[in-house]
Amino acid sequence: MRHLLVLLLLLLAMPKAWAQHLGEGSSLHPHGHEALVDDVVLVPHARPPLVVGEVTTRRFRILHTEKAAGAAKVLATQIESVRDSFGRILGRDWTGVTEVRLGVGREEFEALALPGGRPPGWAVALAYPSHQIILLEAQSLNAPDGQQTLRHELAHVALGQLARGWPRWFQEGVAQNVTGERFSLTHYSALFRAVTQERVFHFEDLSSAWPDLPADVEIAYAQSAAFVAHLSARYGPVAMRELVDGVSRGEPFETSFGKAFHTSLDVEETSWREGLAARYGWLPLTTSxxxxxxxxxxxxxxxxxxxxxxxxxxxxEMAAQEAADEAALRLMLVAQQQAPEAGSAPPGTTPLSQEVYWQGAPSEPEHPEVAPHAESSSGEFTVAPEHDSEPVDMDGDGSKARVPKPTLH
Incomplete structure (x- = not known):
């Protein structure tokens, strides 16, 4: 949790200059790999030549190239359950069979597109809602957000089949809410920048057109998702179904909006914009x-x-001390090796190669006067009889006696 909050702080503390840099040339935005072509003039042509096989399910037809055969089989096992979840979210299912075209690599991906509906160079998924066709780059399904991309394009097809005349912001907002994309730090960061820099778009400007600058695209996606979430939370699924039903009957979106929510789009947008600062400004950070x-x-x-x-x-410091000790040891060894070669030691010094003995005790005479002795068990000193010492006149009367030499123990 703490690591997530630190990341959030870094994202929210982006300087204004960095945000301007994004607006000038960065290509990073949350939907840089998805595209939408809602042009009824496009006419599907015959099956593309690259298609070599087809996998069918109850409500889908998956056309694939030779390289995408494995991906088509895997997708066939998952796509029906994804469509069921849309029926539960939107309250109804759309009719007909949806076609999915799969190719591997950029060349195959573009070759499967409809005439006149070539995908942008940055896209790996493309939806033709009016024709109920989805174009996917097969390798993108294995990406971490692969399933999210598929659900996003299916949301476009669902809205396109249920009704016509949806504003672009509503389509993108619904698609992000049904796929869970609105719960992201990227969206929060984009809205934070939009609020603090006063760059929130009016939905009137996002009805048919879409921004060109990547930083503005981030804001457009984020505010569309946030506004649709606001409508759903405030008015509930019943009002959302009434809106869908009204547009499907051919009513203008603004008219159906007023009937479903009992207010106008302008009034509801103004109310929503007034609360943005409390949800995405500095105040939530400082008071939470x-x-x-x-x-x-x-x-x-x-x-x-x-x-x-x-x-x-x-x-x-320890490494430096160790290096100094090693250097001193090497100098001492060199000095020891050079001393014998010099022949003599300097005055007042002792060569390291000569042994030094303690000279404090006198050495024994070469011919000792007294033989070695031993101490008896009674504690008296005895003298070995091997050598006789010189007689000593103890009393001065001419008699001589032998006196044992004392020995220190």
Whole structure:
């Protein structure tokens, strides 16, 4: 949770210059791989030459190239359940059989398109709602957002088959809500930038056209999803079904909107825009308990970085000390090797190669006067009889006696 909040803080703290840079040339936006062609003039032609097989289900026909045969079989096992979920969300299912065209690689993907409806260079999925046809690049289904892309295009087909004349913002908003795309940090970040920089579009301007700049595209997608979610939460699924039914009967969207929600689109949009600052501005960040966790997370990261730096400095000091000790040892070894070669040691020094003995005790005479002795069990000293010592006149009367030489123990 803390890592998620830190990421949110980084996204929300983007400077204005960075946002302007996105608007000038970045190609990153949440739907940079999806496209919509809602042109009734397009006429489906015969089966494309690249198509080599067909996999059919109860409500789908999957045309595939030779390289996409495996992907077609896998998709056939999943797509019916996806369509069932749309029936539960929108309250009804659309009629007819929906065609899905699968190709591998850019060349096959473009070759499967309808005449005059070539997909943009950045798209890997394309919907023709009026003709109930979906074009997919097969490898995109294995991407992390592959199933989301499929559901998004199916949402366009569902709305196109249930009614005509949907505003572009409503189509994109419904598609993102039924696929769960509106619950993302990217959308929140886009709306935050739009609110703080006062760049929220009027839905009148998003009815048929769509922005060109990538940063504006992000905002258009995000606010469309947020407004449709607002309508669904405030008025409920019954009002949403009434809106769909009204448009399917041929009523203008604004007329059906007024009948279903008992208000006009302009009034509801104004009310929604007034509450954006409270949901996507600085106030939610400064008044929520999440700010405490954000601050604590930043402090933890700073403490960790400081500890790592201190440890690195200590290791560097230890390495330097070890290198100095090794250098001193090498110098001592060199000095020991050079001393014998010099022939003599300097005055006042002792060569390292000569042994030094303690000279404090006198050495024994070459011919000792007294033989070695031993101490008896009674504690008296005895003298070995091997050598006689010189007689000593103890009393001065000419008699001589032998005196044992004391020995220290």
């Amino acid at each position: 308990s999440a700010l405490l966790w954000l601050t604590a997370s930043v402090l933890c990261v700073a403490a960790y970085v400081r500890r790592r730096r201190q440890k690195a400095v200590r290791l560097a």
